Amino acid sequence: MSFLEKTKSFSGYDQAKLNSLVIPNMKNEQWKYTNLERLYSTPWSPSSSQSPSERSKIDDLEILKINGASFSSEETIASIKVRKSTEQEIEMFLSREHFYSKGFLSQLINASPTLYLTTEQVGKNTPVEIQFSNSSEEQINIVLLGVVKDKQAISLRFTGKGQYHVHVWGNLKPNQCLEHVIYQELDHTSSFLFESHYNIPRDAHYRQILVQNGALFSRHNISASLTGENAETDLHGLYKPTEKSHVDNSAYIEHGASHTFSRQVYKGIIGDEAKGIFAGIVKVNKDCLLIEAEQLNKNLLLNKKAQAYSRPQMEIDADDVKCAHGSTIGQLSEAELFYFQSRGIPKERARAMLAEGFAMDVLLKIDNEVIRELTIKRLRGLC
Amino acid sequence: MLKVTNLHAQVETNPIIKGINFEVKPGEVHAIMGPNGSGKSTFSKLISGHPDYELTDGSIEFDINGKMTNISELEASDRAKEGIFLGFQYPVEIPGVTNITFMHEAFNALCEHQGAEKMNESDFREYVKSKLPILEMNEAFLDRAVNEGFSGGEKKKNEILQMLLLNPRLALLDETDSGLDIDALKTVAKGVNTLRSKYNAIVLVTHYQRLLDYIQPDFVHVLYQGQIIKSGDKTLALELEEKGYDWLTAGIQ
């Protein structure tokens, strides 16, 4: 029995529902800025890469590089075991309500070969990086499930080219803390469709810092459910589209328990004729007390033809809520530029330093020091 | 080292500077005084190359490698590298860029221009630390974002610190005394006097004579409605302190 057939026997698997899902179009409110149909008008061939994984190390960070969609069976790097997901894990993923309600990748994942990987913390928290790389214009489907023991930081890096469909998904257990730093630097012909969802129970903390520094077309659906007291999430992002590229971020956070916290800072540095979009919803359910939620989106336009759209929203059905939300769209300030120039720093360098200063705010939110320093270096083009 | 001749300048179509002649030689300290809105800040920004102001007539010449050169077409950053420093009336805050990074960048841009070797991060930090006591600043300021959350006095000290690090030949200090209490004023004046030498020149822009008790000028000029209407020595400042500006500006419209 093929894997595809087998998935159909999973409890909770709903073929009819899956068939009813269509690729969203711009008439859908959530998708009004992003035309996916354009992307799917030409067929993509699935990845055929057979290259084995490679290991390397930068500074104190151990790196596992996965080429294309091929993965042997199991690798252990630093404190992480990377293995093919078990049937049980896949079943849990495919039968979740969320997969059908919001997942636009579902069909694709269901129809093409998909690499199901689980990262399982087996030791004490030492940071690791998993790098996904692809060298041809192919389609790659990846589902990445995270199993944490207590606290773990993982850098996920996407390089090369192709059409990536990525799901990052998991259920934390009480008291667990997981940090994902996602760095996308695909080439300028690529597309990157990314969904992540985490359930965060009592005393658990999920952190995600998403840096998008490439691809022609990218869309991110990010969601988190805070389901128990003291649950926390930090979801931050930096996007730097250039030329004619398009980045669309859509975030949804649900506060489903009292005394829960969410923080989001998304910053866009938009150059050339690029377009950056942020739409976020923070929902606070009825009867939840002592909620703190922050949602900010700031955009820097580097060019007259660059565009930004921003829509932070709060849906609050409770009383005892401390919320801050807002958005800004602006250009580099002439006064700031002149200050640099008056000190002998040329205008182009001043622009770069100001943009970097704007970005630094997001990068400094990376909790793990090794990954933070490396990410800053990468963004500066130093490695 | 600086020669301004018949300078006229405007913003959009508004004439602001209306025929200024002004000359500075190495070693001199000049004070430019005048009521608010006279054009003092505009004049100092023009010399340092602010892009908002359009020069409509006249010239600005500066000594470059021993030769008086018209600099009115030169970018602000190039003028700075030739040794012109502007201390701002309102220094801007730069979130996300630390003070030390900013100063290091400026310092190395200057080194590069002068053909000297660039300084590495740790040597530069030591160099900056050696200047901090003059301004009674502590090291923590270096790792904060440029001017972010600094008090008025701290911002002005930070300007003077930058001046001392870059050691300009010509320092234009715009209202460096405004918003300072008497202790901060003395500290800032001490910093400015440290720069004073027979090679450097200083132009103090101020509308109070208070600062001039601590930094003695060689010449005092009164700027009013875009023109220098009177020049004299330091006794002119005392006269202005006593009588105000009205006796000079009364006949002018």
Ligand SMILES: Nc1ncnc2c1ncn2[C@@H]1O[C@H](COP(=O)(O)OP(=O)(O)O)[C@@H](O)[C@H]1O
């Ligand atoms: N960027 C500008 N745009 C429009 N008007 C300006 C600008 N800069 C200065 N001015 C005007 O020029 C005049 C002189 O201003 P300023 O040079 O700041 O005077 P001061 O420093 O002597 O107080 C004022 O009337 C001011 O409003």
Ligand SMILES: [Mg+2]
């Ligand atoms: Mg002024």
